[in-house]
Amino acid sequence: MFKLEARARPSRWISLASPLLALLITTLIGMVLFASLGKDPVQGLRMFFWEPLRNAYAWGELGLKATPMILIALGLAVAFRANVWNIGAEGQFVVGALAAGWVAMQAGPETGRWIVVPILVAGTVGGLAWAGVTAWLRDRFHANEILVSLMLVYVAELLLQYLVYGPWKDPAGYNFPQTITFLPATHVPRLFPGTRLHIGVWIALAAVVGVWWLLFRSMAGFAWQVGGLAPAAARYAGFSSRRALWGALALSGGLAGLAGALEVAGPLGQLTPYVPMGYGFAAIIVAFVGRLHPVGIVLSGLLMSMFYIGGELAQSRLGLPKAITGVFQGLLLFSLLACDTLVHYRVRRVRHGHRPAAEPASPPAAAPIHSGQEVR
Amino acid sequence: MTPRLELRRISKSYPGVKASDEVSLQVAPGEIHAVLGENGAGKSTLMKIIVGAVQADSGELLWDGQARQIRHPAQARALGISMVHQHFSLFDSLTAAQNIWLGLDRRVSLEAVRGSVKRLAEQYGLPLDPERPVHALSVGERQRVEILRALMTEPRLLILDEPTSVLTPQAVQGLFTTLRQLAAQGCSILYISHKLDEIRSLCQRCTVMRGGRVTGEVDPRQETNASLSRLMIGAEPSRPSPRAVHAQAPVRLALQGLAAAPSSPHGVPLHDLHLVLRAGEILGMAGVSGNGQQELMSLLSGEDGRSPPGTLLWSDDGGGVRDIGALGPRQRRALGLHHVPEERLGRGAVPVMSLAQNTLLTRREAVGRWGHWSPAKASALAAGLIKRFDVRAAGPDASARSLSGGNLQKFIMGREMSATPRLLIVAQPTWGVDVGAAAQIRAELLALRDQGCALLVVSEELDELMELSDRLVVMARGRLSPVVPVAQASVEQIGLWMSGLWDGDGALPESQAMRGGAAGAGEARHVQA
Numbered sequence: 001m002f003k004l005e006a007r008a009r010p011s012r013w014i015s016l017a018s019p020l021l022a023l024l025i026t027t028l029i030g031m032v033l034f035a036s037l038g039k040d041p042v043q044g045l046r047m048f049f050w051e052p053l054r055n056a057y058a059w060g061e062l063g064l065k066a067t068p069m070i071l072i073a074l075g076l077a078v079a080f081r082a083n084v085w086n087i088g089a090e091g092q093f094v095v096g097a098l099a100a101g102w103v104a105m106q107a108g109p110e111t112g113r114w115i116v117v118p119i120l121v122a123g124t125v126g127g128l129a130w131a132g133v134t135a136w137l138r139d140r141f142h143a144n145e146i147l148v149s150l151m152l153v154y155v156a157e158l159l160l161q162y163l164v165y166g167p168w169k170d171p172a173g174y175n176f177p178q179t180i181t182f183l184p185a186t187h188v189p190r191l192f193p194g195t196r197l198h199i200g201v202w203i204a205l206a207a208v209v210g211v212w213w214l215l216f217r218s219m220a221g222f223a224w225q226v227g228g229l230a231p232a233a234a235r236y237a238g239f240s241s242r243r244a245l246w247g248a249l250a251l252s253g254g255l256a257g258l259a260g261a262l263e264v265a266g267p268l269g270q271l272t273p274y275v276p277m278g279y280g281f282a283a284i285i286v287a288f289v290g291r292l293h294p295v296g297i298v299l300s301g302l303l304m305s306m307f308y309i310g311g312e313l314a315q316s317r318l319g320l321p322k323a324i325t326g327v328f329q330g331l332l333l334f335s336l337l338a339c340d341t342l343v344h345y346r347v348r349r350v351r352h353g354h355r356p357a358a359e360p361a362s363p364p365a366a367a368p369i370h371s372g373q374e375v376r
Numbered sequence: 377m378t379p380r381l382e383l384r385r386i387s388k389s390y391p392g393v394k395a396s397d398e399v400s401l402q403v404a405p406g407e408i409h410a411v412l413g414e415n416g417a418g419k420s421t422l423m424k425i426i427v428g429a430v431q432a433d434s435g436e437l438l439w440d441g442q443a444r445q446i447r448h449p450a451q452a453r454a455l456g457i458s459m460v461h462q463h464f465s466l467f468d469s470l471t472a473a474q475n476i477w478l479g480l481d482r483r484v485s486l487e488a489v490r491g492s493v494k495r496l497a498e499q500y501g502l503p504l505d506p507e508r509p510v511h512a513l514s515v516g517e518r519q520r521v522e523i524l525r526a527l528m529t530e531p532r533l534l535i536l537d538e539p540t541s542v543l544t545p546q547a548v549q550g551l552f553t554t555l556r557q558l559a560a561q562g563c564s565i566l567y568i569s570h571k572l573d574e575i576r577s578l579c580q581r582c583t584v585m586r587g588g589r590v591t592g593e594v595d596p597r598q599e600t601n602a603s604l605s606r607l608m609i610g611a612e613p614s615r616p617s618p619r620a621v622h623a624q625a626p627v628r629l630a631l632q633g634l635a636a637a638p639s640s641p642h643g644v645p646l647h648d649l650h651l652v653l654r655a656g657e658i659l660g661m662a663g664v665s666g667n668g669q670q671e672l673m674s675l676l677s678g679e680d681g682r683s684p685p686g687t688l689l690w691s692d693d694g695g696g697v698r699d700i701g702a703l704g705p706r707q708r709r710a711l712g713l714h715h716v717p718e719e720r721l722g723r724g725a726v727p728v729m730s731l732a733q734n735t736l737l738t739r740r741e742a743v744g745r746w747g748h749w750s751p752a753k754a755s756a757l758a759a760g761l762i763k764r765f766d767v768r769a770a771g772p773d774a775s776a777r778s779l780s781g782g783n784l785q786k787f788i789m790g791r792e793m794s795a796t797p798r799l800l801i802v803a804q805p806t807w808g809v810d811v812g813a814a815a816q817i818r819a820e821l822l823a824l825r826d827q828g829c830a831l832l833v834v835s836e837e838l839d840e841l842m843e844l845s846d847r848l849v850v851m852a853r854g855r856l857s858p859v860v861p862v863a864q865a866s867v868e869q870i871g872l873w874m875s876g877l878w879d880g881d882g883a884l885p886e887s888q889a890m891r892g893g894a895a896g897a898g899e900a901r902h903v904q905a
Contacts, residue, residue, distance in 0.1 A: 219747035237737040238705030
């Protein structure tokens with residue numbers, strides 16, 4: 001028999017090891033999955049863990065997919081630490097893409113490269129505004145931000161469909177639901193010839209540094225986190241919970257919108273109904289697997305990107321269903337949540353037959369002051 | 377007659393404190409026996425020993441004359457001991473009957489429970505609809521659910537812990553009727569309280585406790601409030617020679633008719649508070665906790681921004697007066713108003729954050745331009761506090777929750793006292809700290825006073841207030857007593873005032889009747905029915 005026993009204090013070591021353990025479990029279950037689908041498990045794993053790293057082009061694709069997820073996850077990490085549960089980054093991503101796409105459509109043949117700046121700004125503002133709707137409903141009506149932000153994802157997707165099937169449809173597009181292909185001037189600059197990597201990588205890395213400073217060196221980030229960890233302490237200190245709500249949603253929405261703009265002005269080059277690619281939801285997993293820490297998020301963002309690419313390869317080369325990507329993402333998140341139990345609990349063997357005395361569940365509550373854990 | 381319950385020389389120690397020191401007690405069948413004492417006198421520990429939640433270190437427990445070891449609550453229940461706790465443990469979404477059913481033997485059907493609840497409710501005059509969900513019940517009705525739950529086990533000893541603290545006066549009378557009826561049928565009752573009037577009108581015997589010891593066993597009907605409160609609070613403490621009080625010391629903060637409705641369902645409404653806090657003076661605020669002190673401190677610190685305009689007037693050194701009612705805690709702190717809350721972990725400090733980070737809650741030393749804060753400066757500040765106030769911690773990087781309660785208290789007190797406040801509001805300044813540290817904290821408070829800081833010290837320990845304060849005021853039921861210079865205050869008088877009896881006639885002030893509003897009126901109707 002095994003028994004879970006509360007640890008005296010959470011284990012820092014397990015907290016860092018837990019994502020790796022979760023990855024291992026995901027891999028093992030993945031192999032079983034491949035085998036039961038009648039595919040060679042080694043071949044399957046190759047698609048996920050080797051093919052995406054095989055050459056410079058593959059690395060470029062890896063970075064290309066990791067960039068939006070890292071950007072979004074950085075914002076979400078700040079929001080989650082502030083106890084603001086924005087799970088609608090996908091919608092903010094879409095609205096960011098719409099705003100950026102609108103600016104891109106205004107470009108004419110004489111427009112210079114400067115248009116990229118307004119495109120990215122428009123995307124950021126679009127995502128920020130969409131998150132602002134959630135913030136306002138929460139602030140004004142105490143609406144639950146989890147539900148509101150999630151439902152606004154579907155509103156954003158419907159908005160996108162309305163625009164590409166209707167007013168924004170390319171007149172010369174044979175009635176396909178898509179906008180015009182944006183002019184080359186609107187494309188974000190690429191980094192290396194032969195890859196699709198673009199300056200979004202640098203923007204994401206700058207955001208890593210910025211979010212790290214915000215979380216660990218700025219009073220605003222400190223105040224938001226106090227609000228998330230101990231609301232009473234935040235009230236005592238005089239940190240405004242409203243400011244934390246608006247700030248956290250604005251930042252996470254803005255970064256999601258920026259990621260959307262980078263997609264539109266990068267690999268996509270036009271708006272189609274397929275703009276929402278699940279980056280906003282995947283970024284939730286990225287944020288948690290990365291321990292809500294900017295550096296951890298870079299690593300987990302790359303990992304999640306491997307899953308995306310591996311899923312596509314498994315689909316095209318092994319004939320596995322597309323859903324395999326989602327299955328892997330879900331497996332990773334669930335394994336992580338399971339492994340995180342070990343941060344606060346440890347597993348202990350209990351000898352068979354010997355049952356612990358039926359002690360009452362009542363703690364010796366009479367002396368909470370004196371029985372507090374003494375320091376070392 | 378053999379006592380139903382007899383305790384002989386029961387002792388129980390926790391690290392650093394003797395919660396129960398050779399306590400003896402006898403309860404006869406059908407007797408209503410009061411246990412009187414201030415918070416922290418050891419009443420709760422004693423009751424936990426009786427119901428088996430806590431094991432005594434030494435001493436004997438006799439039940440119907442036979443020595444017994446009660447190792448856990450189920451055993452106590454089997455003997456016929458039931459307890460109604462001060463804080464209810466009911467599921468809001470379940471009905472009253474379902475809540476009662478949950479605590480019973482599985483073999484009893486819910487239907488049968490409903491029937492017995494109805495029967496018991498009628499028998500003891502505890503009107504209650506068993507089909508109503510608990511969230512729809514008033515506080516008094518919830519207590520009836522708890523009492524009915526206890527009665528379902530047909531107890532022979534019923535323990536009630538501060539049962540009237542949440543009740544309206546009418547509901548209190550109803551409860552007393554029920555208890556007298558129970559006692560008449562032979563059930564013994566242990567009634568824990570610090571309300572003198574109630575004990576004198578209800579109980580036949582009274583054991584008074586103080587600091588874990590029994591200080592007297594009396595017939596409360598023969599005693600006066602004054603004599604009981606003297607037993608409860610102790611002899612007049614020796615006082616330092618009274619200081620010359622600067623009657624004309626400059627006013628720092630004036631409360632002029634401060635009032636507020638409760639912000640939570642269990643809160644206490646504050647009524648028309650008038651008070652003057654002067655520079656270079658310590659005002660001690662006595663009173664049993666839960667009488668509005670929390671609410672008042674929230675209004676003073678700015679956490680609760682609902683002070684009516686013109687009721688909180690701050691005077692700066694130049695003589696300028698401004699209304700600070702609309703300012704938040706940070707703005708008030710910038711003026712020099714600092715505050716040490718009663719709740720240390722989770723309010724005065726963030727548990728998982730380091731001591732260095734916890735300095736950032738109220739101190740600005742480590743914060744530079746653009747809101748950038750320097751870990752080095754925060755650590756240095758925390759290290760200084762650790763050293764100066766002898767905080768036992770691994771260092772500035774130790775998390776707040778790794779500290780013992782007393783050490784965290786020293787850290788938080790130090791953080792606020794060393795901020796050169798101009799008005800310091802402190803709740804329970806030496807709560808949980810050892811004797812030496814308590815003396816140091818008191819000395820620091822006195823030093824602050826001598827530097828011209830105004831202090832408001834809210835404490836349940838009257839000794840401490842007598843020792844520290846220049847003037848004393850009592851808070852009871854959301855109102856403030858008159859202010860007396862400490863030299864003219866007597867323990868008896870303050871003890872009486874703590875029951876809210878400063879109007880002389882012992883009548884309950886109207887504020888108590890207003891508590892609970894509509895629910896109170898509803899209870900009055902039930903009682904008469």
